[in-house]
Amino acid sequence: MAFPYDDIFEIFSWLPAKAIYKFTSCNKLLSKFPDEPYFALKQAQNALLRDDTCFFIHNDPVQWYNSKIELHPLSQQNELSCGVSNDILLFLSKHTNVISSSNGLILCRLASGPNKLKFFIVNPATQWWLPIPIPEHLHVYQNLRIGFECDSKGCMVFVFDASDRGWCSNLDYKVHLYKDGEWKTREERFFTGGRNLIFDNLVYYNGAIHIISDCFSYISYKPYIVSYNFTNGESRMLSVPTEATKNSDYHDCKMRIFKWGKLNSSSESICLVRLRNYEFTVWALVKYESGLWKRVLKVGVEAMGLMEEDPTITGFVVLNGDVLVFATKKKIYGYDLSNEKYTRIQEICEHKFKLNVRFTSYSNTLRMCGVGALPLPLSELSKGKC
Numbered sequence: 380m381a382f383p384y385d386d387i388f389e390i391f392s393w394l395p396a397k398a399i400y401k402f403t404s405c406n407k408l409l410s411k412f413p414d415e416p417y418f419a420l421k422q423a424q425n426a427l428l429r430d431d432t433c434f435f436i437h438n439d440p441v442q443w444y445n446s447k448i449e450l451h452p453l454s455q456q457n458e459l460s461c462g463v464s465n466d467i468l469l470f471l472s473k474h475t476n477v478i479s480s481s482n483g484l485i486l487c488r489l490a491s492g493p494n495k496l497k498f499f500i501v502n503p504a505t506q507w508w509l510p511i512p513i514p515e516h517l518h519v520y521q522n523l524r525i526g527f528e529c530d531s532k533g534c535m536v537f538v539f540d541a542s543d544r545g546w547c548s549n550l551d552y553k554v555h556l557y558k559d560g561e562w563k564t565r566e567e568r569f570f571t572g573g574r575n576l577i578f579d580n581l582v583y584y585n586g587a588i589h590i591i592s593d594c595f596s597y598i599s600y601k602p603y604i605v606s607y608n609f610t611n612g613e614s615r616m617l618s619v620p621t622e623a624t625k626n627s628d629y630h631d632c633k634m635r636i637f638k639w640g641k642l643n644s645s646s647e648s649i650c651l652v653r654l655r656n657y658e659f660t661v662w663a664l665v666k667y668e669s670g671l672w673k674r675v676l677k678v679g680v681e682a683m684g685l686m687e688e689d690p691t692i693t694g695f696v697v698l699n700g701d702v703l704v705f706a707t708k709k710k711i712y713g714y715d716l717s718n719e720k721y722t723r724i725q726e727i728c729e730h731k732f733k734l735n736v737r738f739t740s741y742s743n744t745l746r747m748c749g750v751g752a753l754p755l756p757l758s759e760l761s762k763g764k765c
């Protein structure tokens with residue numbers, strides 16, 4: 380029995396890009412799907428309603444030199460949804476720094492030296508890329524902090540620029556936004572308060588970017604979260620839970636923020652994760668406007684079921700709004716935060732990083748990079764010709 384074209388279109392738009400390419404290689408009708416802009420848009424929009432299935436592991440994304448990158452499925456069921464070829468992984472490892480990922484697109488920097496800025500957006504599944512032109516006045520890389528976000532309305536690259544702040548190193552930033560092929564500079568500056576911010580831990584929520592401060596004891600201010608709203612240019616400061624600030628200045632205490640809950644659900648918000656003395660504590664921001672937090676987890680890694688002797692936690696993240704993923708020096712583990720009874724941890728994979736493990740969530744989609752995108756010239760990039 381033959382299915383109507385519209386039904387086939389709808390069914391295939393829910394598949395990951397890797398599965399779509401497999402089917403298109405053996406069917407003339409389906410072979411047209413990946414090249415149709417409307418189908419690619421539909422598939423990417425559907426992917427926003429599903430969990431990301433994979434994650435990259437890499438080192439500090441703000442360093443100019445390149446570092447090895449690994450890609451792993453979040454579970455064995457997701458192994459067929461990774462959809463990134465070995466050639467792409469090798470290229471990313473040798474020649475780029477992965478900065479951020481959103482809805483199948485990755486923002487990277489070509490690792491061409493500390494003073495040469497070359498940024499681009501790439502879709503590893505389709506192997507298309509879009510170079511991002513950097514204005515001349517933004518070429519002081521050590522003073523830039525960069526983020527990236529894609530939603531159903533489009534993609535944007537945002538830059539926090541501290542190049543003209545003078546002697547005061549932590550008061551405010553000028554904000555630049557790249558969208559629809561052009562840069563716009565906001566008149567309203569981003570006020571950061573008295574502490575240094577952790578710019579490699581950005582959370583986009585409710586139309587604003589959120590960044591947590593450090594928690595060291597060099598000043599008397601308690602740790603906090605600041606936000607910048609791209610629509611009205613307003614900066615806002617959010618308090619962290621009082622419990623989280625206790626002993627937060629100890630050298631073994633780390634606090635990070637992540638997305639919480641599922642997209643467009645009533646639970647969608649921000650969560651704060653604190654790691655201290657081999658114990659994770661997680662709070663969810665249940666009332667955004669009033670800054671009300673609710674603790675949802677407090678458990679030591681031994682109570683989770685971790686069997687390693689003398690483990691060192693080298694990095695952690697919350698993926699898909701409900702899975703705590705963390706690394707030791709040898710392995711990656713996952714812990715489900717959505718189950719009220721809290722199941723034991725699951726071993727996800729081994730890895731080859733020792734310290735400062737960073738996670739970048741990834742979804743295998745046909746998302747277009749934007750107007751002017753071109754096929755990725757791997758050979759030319761590898762030779763430094765682009």
